[in-house]
Amino acid sequence: MVEVLQGGLQSLIQDVGRTGYRDFGVPVSGAMDCDALRIANWLVGNPLHTAVIEMTMTGAFLKFETHTFIALTGAHMNACLNGEPIHRYETIAVERGSILTFGKLEEGFRVYLSVAGGFQINDFLKSVSTYLYASIGGLNGKSLQKGDKIPIVENKDVALKKLPDGFLKGMVSSLLKVRVLPGIEYKLFTEESRNIFFQREFQIHGDSNRMGYRLSGPLLEYSCREEMLSSGIVVGTIQVPEDGNPIILLADSQTTGGYPRIANVASVDIPYLAQQKPGDKIRFQKISLKEAQVLYFNKEKSWGCFFKKA
């Protein structure tokens, strides 16, 4: 059992998402940074898609009522166990009664906490991912609150592991280059806007969340105005409402939308993007479908080898 002493700004139970229900209007949800989720699970010997706690901007304070093993991945938030600083990206043995706390956010935006054996939570539509907007998944569809108790699956001892140095090279930079593919309505934008989109910087707006990142920067214009019919949205779609400010739609985005789509973020860059916070600047780089798939394929292949071997 894990007791929540302090919920943090937004701490959510997330797995890899709820697929198969978008035809009923249910978004995918799931961890914003699925790479961090997988590594966190690997470190404690769980199946890689097991649910973890995603903590955004600030961490939750948790008390462990059983002896277990945990791992922290993603953002650097000055985590401490019983007051002693602990490292990210390695297995940590936790004694019964231990208290996990977090401090100031130093790097990244979201920290992921895995527990050996996983959390024992009822699923809804085959996933435990929390979707706050409709109050589904997680603990009663809510973020963690003081006093919540999260049961954990009983586990045996696990091997202590550590992610090799350099495994995550390039994960954090002050100006992130996000690789994108031209979107469905790319040609609807003026030539100037299409150029600007790839030349200029955009800043992540404060009014950003798991549904989407609002960007501010140069305004993008359509070459002709036509009423667009609602159409399906996939994670990473960049749509541009009439005010000209792009929005990158993410894990909790609605399943359909009616604004022109200028681009789509390459799958390989979604986890990096999810670790950027309001105020951070990004730049877009155009790549082809083939390049995007090769980048992802190569990453998955090397990760697959590593996870299997290690």
Add this chain to the structure above:
Amino acid sequence: MKKYQPYGDDALLVTFGDQVSEAVHLEIQFFLKALEKKKIAGMLESFSAYTSVTIQYDFFKVSYDELVRQLEELEEEKMLLETPNIVRIPVCYHVDFSWDMEEVIQQTKLTKKEIIDLHTAPTYLVYMLGFTPGFFYLGGMHEKLKCNRRKSPRLRMEQGTVGIAGTQTGVYSVPSPGGWQVLGKTPVSIFDKKNQEAPFLVKRGDRVQFYEISLDEYKNVRTW
């Protein structure tokens, strides 16, 4: 004629036309039915909108070109599907719930009774679901009920709130902000979280019909 486009690096958009019509909707139904039967390896999920279908795929298992080729080869049975499922939804138009009735009366120049009669007359077609879990987009609202959105959207529309805007009508499935003109409220859940097996009241292709109930009936039926 269907148009296929890559949509990001792991999805594909099939477009069937650029106008909302029952004919295009039927094409989408035929396509999705054939797709369901064929079970293409590597296809993860499909979901539809008014005139398009989005397909998510695993490019480790099937390439974009191969997927398009298989989709083009789908054998669609262009015959009417089984009789559509008609979902009857009770609506209480009592003054306690019909917050914008006066506004709608002014805009449409109809009486409250005429508005209710026109709203409950059609068997609306469910073109698609989206916006929030279980929320359905209906087609077939009477032209005379056409009215503008509210100038300032409400911050919170309770689940079950029935509204109209433009040529559309629908029911809020979860509490959300919204700009529709509110005509009434239904006591039934169109997204029932407690029902693990079947939380959705309607699906794409269903027909929806609203019928009027009194405030007493509303209180007796309320399921949430």
